[in-house]
Structures are given as structure tokens and as C-alpha cells.
Amino acid sequence: MEEGATVFSNIMHIAEILNKVFFENRYSPDELIVWFEDAIANKLSGEEFKKRLDLDGDAVNIITMHASKGLEYPIVFCPYLSDIGKLSQDFFVYHDPDNSYKPVMFIGDSKDGGDGRSLADKERLAEDLRLMYVALTRAKSQCRIYILNHRDFYRSALACLFASDCSKEKFDFNQIIKTLFYIQGKSGGYINFSYLREDDISIRFTAQEMGPENLQCKIFNGTIKKNWSIQSYSSIANRFSDEKGEPDAKKFLDIQNNIFPSGTKAGLCIHEIFEKLDFNQRDDVTLTETVKSLLSKYGFDQNWADYLKNMFIATTNCPLPETDIRLSSIDKSHCISELEFNFPLNGILFSQFKEIFHNAPSYSGRIYNILSSNDETFAGLMKGFIDLLFMVEDKYYIVDWKSNLLELYTQDKIESEMFLHNYYLQYHIYTLAVHRYLRWRMRDLYSYEKNFGGVFYIFVRGVAQNGNGIFYDLPDSSVINNMDKLFTGEF
Numbered sequence: 001m002e003e004g005a006t007v008f009s010n011i012m013h014i015a016e017i018l019n020k021v022f023f024e025n026r027y028s029p030d031e032l033i034v035w036f037e038d039a040i041a042n043k044l045s046g047e048e049f050k051k052r053l054d055l056d057g058d059a060v061n062i063i064t065m066h067a068s069k070g071l072e073y074p075i076v077f078c079p080y081l082s083d084i085g086k087l088s089q090d091f092f093v094y095h096d097p098d099n100s101y102k103p104v105m106f107i108g109d110s111k112d113g114g115d116g117r118s119l120a121d122k123e124r125l126a127e128d129l130r131l132m133y134v135a136l137t138r139a140k141s142q143c144r145i146y147i148l149n150h151r152d153f154y155r156s157a158l159a160c161l162f163a164s165d166c167s168k169e170k171f172d173f174n175q176i177i178k179t180l181f182y183i184q185g186k187s188g189g190y191i192n193f194s195y196l197r198e199d200d201i202s203i204r205f206t207a208q209e210m211g212p213e214n215l216q217c218k219i220f221n222g223t224i225k226k227n228w229s230i231q232s233y234s235s236i237a238n239r240f241s242d243e244k245g246e247p248d249a250k251k252f253l254d255i256q257n258n259i260f261p262s263g264t265k266a267g268l269c270i271h272e273i274f275e276k277l278d279f280n281q282r283d284d285v286t287l288t289e290t291v292k293s294l295l296s297k298y299g300f301d302q303n304w305a306d307y308l309k310n311m312f313i314a315t316t317n318c319p320l321p322e323t324d325i326r327l328s329s330i331d332k333s334h335c336i337s338e339l340e341f342n343f344p345l346n347g348i349l350f351s352q353f354k355e356i357f358h359n360a361p362s363y364s365g366r367i368y369n370i371l372s373s374n375d376e377t378f379a380g381l382m383k384g385f386i387d388l389l390f391m392v393e394d395k396y397y398i399v400d401w402k403s404n405l406l407e408l409y410t411q412d413k414i415e416s417e418m419f420l421h422n423y424y425l426q427y428h429i430y431t432l433a434v435h436r437y438l439r440w441r442m443r444d445l446y447s448y449e450k451n452f453g454g455v456f457y458i459f460v461r462g463v464a465q466n467g468n469g470i471f472y473d474l475p476d477s478s479v480i481n482n483m484d485k486l487f488t489g490e491f
Contacts (some may be wrong), residue, residue: 033381066134069134072138075144077143085127085128090107095119104116163179261300274312278332334392337388341383343487344380345487346487356479364479367425386430398434404421428479456471
């Protein structure tokens with residue numbers, strides 16, 4: 001039990017530190033994660049970072065009367081029972097006794113509320129009395145109450161409890177003092193009351209006169225890292241890749257009534273079909289209802305339902321290259337859709353990033369030709385979403401759904417499309433994200449060669465058309481390891 005309390009105390013301490021850093025530096029959540037990782041790696045020094053020996057249970061707790069209900073403390077201090085809950089100047093709510101106590105909201109100047117204001121003030125007093133009861137019954141050994149006779153004290157729950165008449169004209173604070181002394185006398189020594197009169201206060205504070213201050217704007221001498229930002233494969237490709245024209249095949253795509261429309265909405269619709277449905281789902285009613293609901297969501301004619309349904313079945317039945325795997329044979333518990341990742345970039349010189357792909361094996365070498373020569377540095381967080389990560393036996397595979405509309409889905413046409421949209425760069429970044437994730441989760445049991453199976457870019461229109469349209473690659477481990485070292489500053 002004590003060990004669990006210590007762990008909880010440590011977690012609360014960490015949360016307190018992160019909260020302080022968050023507000024002092026105005027960090028975004030992603031920036032705060034980077035700071036936290038750096039703090040763990042560099043073992044920050046200072047009193048505030050030392051492990052606390054005491055537990056929160058032994059510390060003073062400041063808590064509202066609302067939140068204290070049901071709790072118990074050895075000693076309780078109630079310094080604000082003299083205060084009153086005030087009605088808003090703009091509106092208030094009360095329950096009308098002439099209309100079955102239905103709630104009524106009065107909007108306007110509260111001084112014009114008439115009987116409604118009086119009823120609302122009675123309900124306010126009843127709530128203050130309830131909260132006062134909660135506060136007074138939390139103490140196990142001792143409860144200390146402080147009473148201040150201020151201008152509106154006659155309206156407080158304490159005044160209502162001890163005074164015989166709480167109207168402003170007849171309220172007598174001295175009567176409350178007499179009542180409290182009477183209670184003290186009858187308590188047998190369990191209740192003590194002391195009264196400090198203003199005349200008894202001999203020490204008074206007089207503020208010193210302050211001359212006019214010569215105020216000046218503080219001069220900022222720090223540096224702003226302009227190269228720190230949230231990065232993605234597309235932001236890197238847009239900044240650092242050479243422009244490439246659209247292929248001639250795109251001219252044919254303005255077309256034909258028998259082809260499902262292209263564009264962003266169409267792509268989102270197709271992606272969500274593969275995200276929502278189980279790959280082994282073959283019940284026609286379920287397939288049709290799901291596809292039709294998504295067509296409606298994205299504003300397409302429901303006559304496309306059979307086309308997209310057949311596309312889904314063909315794609316999930318199609319054997320994946322270099323394997324005997326069919327998506328329809330994979331259990332949903334072995335799949336993660338829309339896997340988000342964020343990992344830090346520690347000040348990377350872009351020319352070094354490009355050099356990783358120089359003479360690299362397989363498709364990795366093509367990235368070198370895509371990227372332009374550039375001496376910029378970039379840092380921050382690499383962010384992205386992987387359409388699908390699935391596991392078969394001990395290997396993990398990446399799938400990216402592509403709804404690109406091509407004239408033909410031959411291997412050379414698909415590779416041209418991969419080059420045009422920098423998909424080679426995209427899946428290398430995705431592979432690194434999965435590599436880091438698996439290494440963290442599996443620890444010493446993980447190795448890239450044993451546990452990573454490769455990447456599939458599935459052009460679903462091609463699979464539906466003639467069974468072609470799947471691109472496969474397994475990036476060489478040396479390329480992924482060099483990317484990993486570069487991004488962590490070890491290259």
C-alpha cells in the first residue's frame with residue numbers, strides 16, 4: 001500500500017513539474033513532450049526535480065467545500081464561512097412556488113428581479129447552509145472556524161445559524177458573540193471561542209509612499225529557433241524536392257462515367273471503407289449498408305455501392321506480393337488503423353539527410369534523386385499517420401491505401417506515381433516510425449530483420465480493375481538505421 005502511495009505521489013510530482021514548465025514557457029503539448037524526453041535523458045538538477053520523501057496524504061490540502069463531501073481530515077480550517085454566495089448582476093435562477101417549483105431564469109438587472117430575486121437569495125442561503133454543514137463535518141479531531149463581521153455578514157449561513165433575526169435592520173452581531181460564549185460554556189471544554197476586537201489590535205501597518213517608477217520594456221536577448229516546427233513527409237518533400245510535372249496519363253482522367261470520381265473526398269471515402277470494415281467481412285447486407293452510409297457522408301451517389309463493395313472484396317482477397325498473405329485472413333486484433341506517430345528531430349542538416357540515400361539499395365536510392373541540394377537545417381517533431389499496421393506471425397507490415405486514378409496499373413506506371421508524389425520518402429519515414437515503436441515495445445526481443453516485413457502501397461482501383469496495383473518494398477536496414485541515427489543526432 002505504501003509503495004503504491006509513493007508511486008502515485010511521484011506521478012503527481014511529475015504532473016506538477018510539467019504543468020509549471022507548460023505555463024512558464026507557453027509550450028504546445030508536442031513541445032512539452034520533447035522537453036520531458038530531454039529532461040529524462042539529461043537528468044535535470046535542482047530542488048524542484050528531487051524525489052519527494054513525503055506523501056501528499058501528510059501535506060496540507062486546500063480543497064473546496066463542494067469537493068470535500070465524503071472525505072475526512074484530522075484537522076480542518078474553515079476560513080471563509082462568513083462569505084456569501086452572490087447572485088449574478090445579469091441573471092439568476094429560482095424555482096417558482098406558484099408554478100410547481102419549475103425553474104425560472106430572470107435575465108436583466110438583478111435589482112429589478114422583485115420576488116424572484118428574494119426567492120433566488122433564499123435558495124442561495126439554503127445552498128450555503130448545506131455547504132457549511134459539509135465543511136463542519138469533515139474534521140476527525142479538530143475544526144477551526146474564522147468569523148468576520150463584514151458588511152453583508154448578516155446574509156451569511158453562519159449569521160442565519162446563530163442570530164434570531166437576520167434582517168439588515170435588526171441584525172445584532174453582539175448576539176452572535178453571546179451565543180458562541182454560551183455554546184462554549186455548555187460544551188464541557190470541547191468548544192473554545194475567542195473574540196478579537198478591533199480596539200485590541202495594537203500593531204497597524206502603514207504602506208510606504210512609493211515614488212513614480214521609471215518603467216522600461218525588457219530587452220529580449222534570446223534567440224528564436226525559426227527552424228523548429230512540426231514536420232511531415234509532405235512538408236519535407238514540398239520544401240526540399242525538385243518540382244516534377246504531371247505525367248501525360250493525367251490528361252485522360254477528366255473522364256468516364258464508369259469510373260468512381262477522383263479527388264480528396266473520394267480518397268477519404270475509400271480510406272474510411274477499409275478502416276471501418278473487417279477485412280474478412282463478407283455479409284452482403286453489412287457491406288452494402290456500411291458503404292452506402294459512407295457514400296452519403298461524402299456526398300456521392302449510392303449507385304457506386306456495388307463498385308466500392310467489389311473493390312473492397314477484391315483488395316482484401318488479393319495475395320500480397322512477396323508473401324502468401326491475404327488481408328481477409330488477418331484478425332482485426334492484429335491490425336491498427338490510422339496509427340499516429342510523433343518523434344523528435346534534433347537539428348538535422350538537410351544535405352546529410354539526402355546523403356543517406358546516395359547509392360542506397362533498392363528503391364531507397366531513388367529518394368536521393370528526388371531531393372534537391374539544400375544546406376538548410378530542420379528540427380522539431382516528425383508527425384504522421386500510418387493507414388494500417390498489421391502483424392502476421394512475428395512480422396509487422398505497413399499498408400498505405402492509395403486511390404490515385406491512373407490510366408494503367410502496370411508496375412512502371414505505379415513506380416512513376418510513387419516518384420511523382422514522393423511516396424518513396426513517405427514510406428521510409430513510416431518505416432522508421434514503426435522501427436522505433438517496435439524497438440521500444442519489444443526491447444531486446446526486437447530486430448528489424450526478424451520483425452519488420454515491409455511496406456505495401458495498395459492502389460485499390462487497380463486491384464479492383466485487374467488484380468494489379470500493389471507496390472512492395474522492404475527498405476534495407478542500413479538505410480533505416482542511418483535515418484534513426486541522424487534524427488537523434490548520432491550520425
